[in-house]
Amino acid sequence: MKLKISPTAFAEMQKHAEATYPNECCGFFYGKDGEIRNIEVAKIVTNSKEGDQRRRFEVSPLDYLKAERYADEIGQTLLGIYHSHPEHPAIPSEHDLKQAVPFFSYIIISVMKGKTEVTKSWQLDDAGKFEEEEIL
Known part of the structure; x- marks a missing residue:
């Protein structure tokens, strides 16, 4: 899969x-x-992970429901989730793999010393492993 991210959405994520x-x-x-x-659109969600949020994020079931409704409202498709990896590479963790669902793209933004360093996207393959997607 290939992704083309609008400059506005990309800037909002970063x-x-x-x-x-x-x-x-x-x-x-x-x-x-x-x-x-x-x-075309990025929308912030509150990290609902209790406790230390430096290495984990969680999205509540209610936020998933709201995301689907929002997609209908704006006439777009919910394509995936983005999240950051502070002081870590833009590579999925074991936790990311456990939370992943098929068909979604997962954009990971590596942030080093407070600045975006690398952004990559991943999707589950048929074997349930992450495969990198090309960002155009």
Whole structure:
């Protein structure tokens, strides 16, 4: 899968990741699905993880429901979740794998010393392992 992220959505994700540093941030992104996923909107979600949020994020079931409703409201498709990895690479963790669902794209933003360093996207393959997606 290939992703094309609008400059506005990409900037919003990066700004959110840097603003929540040293904690992990999370949010949803929306757009049009096809051979290339065109991401047009990013929407911040509160990290509902109790306790230390520097290494984990959680999205509540209510936030998933709200995300689906929002997609309907704006006439877009909910394509996935973005989150940050403070002081870690933009590679999925075991926790990320356990939380992942098929068909979603997972954008991970590596934030080092408060600044975005690398952004990568991942999707589960048929074997249930993450495969990197190309960001155009």
